[in-house]
Amino acid sequence: MNEPRHAATHSVRDVSSAADVSAAFAASSTSGVTDLSSLLDALRASAPQRDRDGGHAGQEKQWIADAGLLTLAVPREFGGPGARWPDIYDTIRRIARVDSALAHLLGFTCLQIVSVDVWGNPEQRARYLSGTVEGRWWWGNAVNPLDTRLVASATSDGGYVLDGQKGFCSGTRGSHMMTISAHDPAAGKPVFAVVPTAREGIVVRDDWDPIGQRQTDSGSVSFTRVRVEPHEVLQRADTPYASLRTLISQQVLTNLFVGIAQGALEEARAYATQHGRPWVNSGVDRATDDPYLIQRFGEMRVQTVSAEALATRAAYALEDAWRQGPSLAAEARAHVALATSEAKIVAHRAALDVSEKLFDACGARATHAPLALDRFWRNARVHTLHDPLDYRIRDVGRYALSGTLPDVSLYT
Incomplete structure (x- = not known):
């Protein structure tokens, strides 16, 4: 491992624009995957086969490292881009459209970086955050x-x-x-x-x-x-600011759900426009002119854009809280938790519903196994079992009825 370089501590996270996320992509890669667009193309091309194979995606993880994404959550003072949370989650969401498993890995690397950022002392933060930049470390947990x-x-x-x-x-x-x-x-x-x-x-x-x-x-x-x-x-700190780590984790999952819904909708559209056949009683020459198919795609899009909008709203609420650093008040933190639960509920439902409606929209031929279009639903089903939806709806319902904000817990 590279020797870490040391830097002064900070109390409030450095922030940047989406342009800084783009600037984080490595230009020195010899793999051909040097930006987010080419990375997405490469991941999408191999996703169906890798879904069937399972195992460890070592080559694809190297592409993500080559694209400079492992350091997005590292503050600027330690050599990272100090990206804003809305931009980090947008990147995770875009990867999840084509491969939610690898988007999960990137999101959880960001989460472990945050763990060091909020729980570490100045020496630990300098050692491990600078080390992540210099060594392009993947983090596990x-x-x-x-x-x-x-x-x-x-x-x-x-x-x-x-x-x-x-x-x-x-x-x-x-x-x-x-x-x-x-x-x-x-x-x-x-x-x-x-x-x-x-x-x-x-x-x-x-x-x-x-x-x-x-x-x-x-x-x-x-x-x-x-x-x-x-x-x-x-030393795990028991403060509203340090407890944002939990909400960062929950928003990783939320944006995975949004990306799954978006990816399922994109695949459904591509299949229906290229391979769709009109139903025998539809009275139309093209499947895309069938009013029922149009309605189905309209419903899927409404669910998807609703989930994205609430996820973005929650990410900005998190960013505002994150900027406050250790001065963050408990009530302000609780409002971020509420926004996170609201977004996760809608994204949870969108991921499951859209990935299932994909088959209603595309028909029997879309179940051809090599297409692996069922991976969107299977990925959503596994991840949506992370914690019960009922308890999130309970928290939102309590706030809607009595103004009671969520308590800090392992999941809120």
Whole structure:
């Protein structure tokens, strides 16, 4: 790994415009994938086959790194573009249109960078954020807070030894660094840290085989006498600003849903215009003149643009809160949580509905397996099970009825 360079700490995130996101793309790549447009074309071309194969998308992850996207969430003072959250989520959404699994990996790399940004001390932030830029690190995680099987035993020098395992460790396979959470039974509290994925005693298991999101590298990780050095231990802050990390995670998922709906609609349109046949009783010569098909596409578009609008609204609310830094008030943070839940509810429904209506719009021939058009629904179905929709609707309903804002939790 490259030696990190050090920089002064900051309390409020540097921000930039969409132009700075474009400027983040690497111009020195020899892979031919040097900008977002060519990256999307390359991912879309291989997405159906990779969906069938599953496994690890090493080449495609390299293309994402070559396009300069791994550093989007790194502040400028550490060498990153300091991109705004609306622009980061727009990038994630655009990738999700063609490959929601790899969009998930990029989103979760951004999330781990944020974890260091809000939980790390000045030295840790300088080391790991600058290191991400210099080393083009992919980040994985073993931070599933509901999985308490990983035990941390304190050492006399302030470090820990880890034993146990974690499940649903998105992005860890093929990563350079990882964030971890473990339970310290002696202190009765959680421990958070950053460790290199290749550290002795860490085994990343290839045991993720779901019906969708098949290339998110979300297998389990086992730890056997894994040493955590004192300088690798993060101190999770219990402040409204630090707790924005949860909402950043939830908006990653929200924008994956939006991208899935957009991608399903795009594929449906392409198939219907190129291969659609009018129904025998329609009285029209072209499928695209069928009034029922037109209505169906109208309904799908309304759902998709509604989801995008609310996701963008939530991203701007997050950006406004993020700019406030440690001075962010609890009530302001709660309004971001409400906007996030509102967006996620609509995006959740849009992803499932549009990816299913795709087949109503395209007909029986669209189920031809090599087309893999069912991947949109399968990807949506897997990710929409992340947390129950009912509890988000409950939170929104409470606010609509009594003005009660959501409490901070693992998901809000």
